[in-house]
Amino acid sequence: MKFVIAPDSFKGGMTAKEAADAIQLGLQRVFPAAEFEKVPMADGGEGTVQSLVDATNGQLIRKHVTGPLATTVQATYGILGDQETAVIEMAAASGLQFVNDQTHNPLITTTYGTGELMLDAMSRGIKRIILGIGGSATNDGGAGMAQALGIKLLDEDHHELPFGGGQLHRLNQIDTTTITPFIATTKIIIASDVTNPLTGPDGASAVFGPQKGATPAMVKTLDANLKHYADIINRDLHLDLANRPGAGAAGGLGAGLLAFTNAEMQRGIDIVVDYSHLKQRAQNADFVFTGEGGIDYQTKFGKTPYGVARATKSVAPTAPVIVLAGNVGEGIDSLYDKRSIDAIFPIVPGVVTLEAAIKNGPKNLALLAENVGRLINSIQIK
Template identity: 50%
Template sequence: MRVVVAPDKFKGSLSALAAARAIARGIATACPEASIDPVPMADGGEGTVDALVEATGGTFREAVVTGPFGSPITARFGLLGDASTAVVEMASASGLVLIPRESRDPLRSSTRGTGELILAAVAAGARRIIVGIGGSATNDGGAGLAQAIGYRLLDAAGREIESGGGSLNRLERIDASARNRSMDGVEIAVACDVDNPLCGPEGASAVYGPQKGADAEMVSLLDRNLSHFAKVIERDLNCAIRDLPGAGAAGGLGGGLVAFAAGKLEPGITLVIRAVGLEARLKAADLCLTGEGAIDASSAFGKTAVGVARLARSLGVPTFALAGSIGPGAEAVLAQGIDAYFSLCPAPIELDEAIAQGERLLERAAEQVMRAFLAGRRCAT
């Protein structure tokens, strides 16, 4: 009996690695002879570095970079088991988690630290970098990242513009002559799960600006500035990003990575599946167990559990999902590869208690799922 265990994190309770280990223990209790392959998963957001490093036998690295408002901070990235692929979470260098709610200001916050973190990964030997761009505190279109990797963003007097989305209207030209040549030939894969354009009513500023501290007047200013930024990029770099689906992700960092680092925007779960070699691991499996904090109607639109299950179904591997909660519309995942889903909670329980007991509940649920699967298999034979 070969079982692949490929869960996402259970947010607020368990990391993907801890969840995989708990599920594996439950399986082993029900079927001690089972061969279990734990594969922590993620979708490109928070926890992607941890999941990919653990799943590939990689290593964690640290670098001192520029924080969202210019102060030095220590950020972490991962070098995967192949020693040539790195994974970076922009939130660790330019994220909302780094700024108190009352101090958020997308007019000033910069993506410079994310660019510096990418350079640190290149210096560590990476020739391919997966960049997760969730949790952004910025709205600068990747201008700070561009400056970090050597582009000069110049005003009418030939001086560098200041950091943040509030200064982009002063940009007159982009000078690429000093671009850091260590970036040459480095493949940048951007984990992007939204299709927002850079500008307009569905753009970066209008949709995501308010959560970063922008009021209505600021949203309008930031949107105009990003539109101006896109025009200069198209003229000076011959790269059209204004209406590119996904360019508006992370305050325009999606578009900035395309323009300044030749980034390719891809669904996060697709990138993670490829990085951990999940297809080859599933081909040898009799069963797949996945899971995440909640399964509901939104899960069918490419969340981690469904991404895993779609691949498993294409290979003929049955897949069960375990979840902290089952919400309205959860049945939609049954058409997407999940054969059955189960809640961890055997009885009504307070949320705080369920989170605190998550590891034990997940282990016990996995044991019962495995026992049911084995019983069905015996009947079939």
């Protein structure tokens, strides 16, 4: 019997690999001779680096870079087992975890550190970079990232722009002649499910700016600045990005990547399915186990369990897909269909505190997997 185990992380409690190990532990108590194919997963957000490194036997790289407030921070990215692909979470260098209620200010925060991580990966011979762009503290349109890659963003006096989206109204010229030559030979794959444009009522500043500390006045300023930025990109690079779906992701980093690098956008879960070789590893599966910390009606829109279910059903259509989740929310009935999820179980055995649930997560996950395995075994015996 073959089990495919492909969970996401259980946020705050287990990495995807630790969750996969716990599920295997439980199932092995019932099926000690079974074949287990463990594929740690993610959906392009937090945990994607660790999941893909674990799934491909890659390695983690740690580097000091420029944080969103222009202070030095330590960030981590991954190189996959093929030694040609890097995976970077922009939040590792430019994320909300580096600011607080007193320091967050999207007028000054920068994506420069994200560009530094990209440049470091390229200098190691990397040919593809998977870049997850969730959780940003920035609203600079990817200007800082571009500057780190060697692009000059100049004002009317031919001076380099300071960091931050609050300075973009001063942009007068984009000089790409000094960009790193690595850009020409590196493919950037943007992992994002965000479809917001760069500007306007659905744009980066209006929709995401407030959660990064932007006041209504700041939102107005930042949106106007990004519009000016888009106009200069259109004039100098002949790229119309203002209304491009996804350009507003991560405070406009999506636009910067599309403007200055050889980039394309893909759904995060689709990227992880591809680079983890999930479909190939799910061939001839008898059962598929997946899961994450929480599941509800939103899981259908790009989250790991639903993506795993659709991917594995495409190659093993008769294999039931079983989801084990830390918390089961509203609307899960919409997740059930013949091409996706077959059953959903919560791992928490009773009423407990969040602290206890996290602490006992691996034990509870293994116990639930064992009990589901016993049910499978009893049905087969009959």
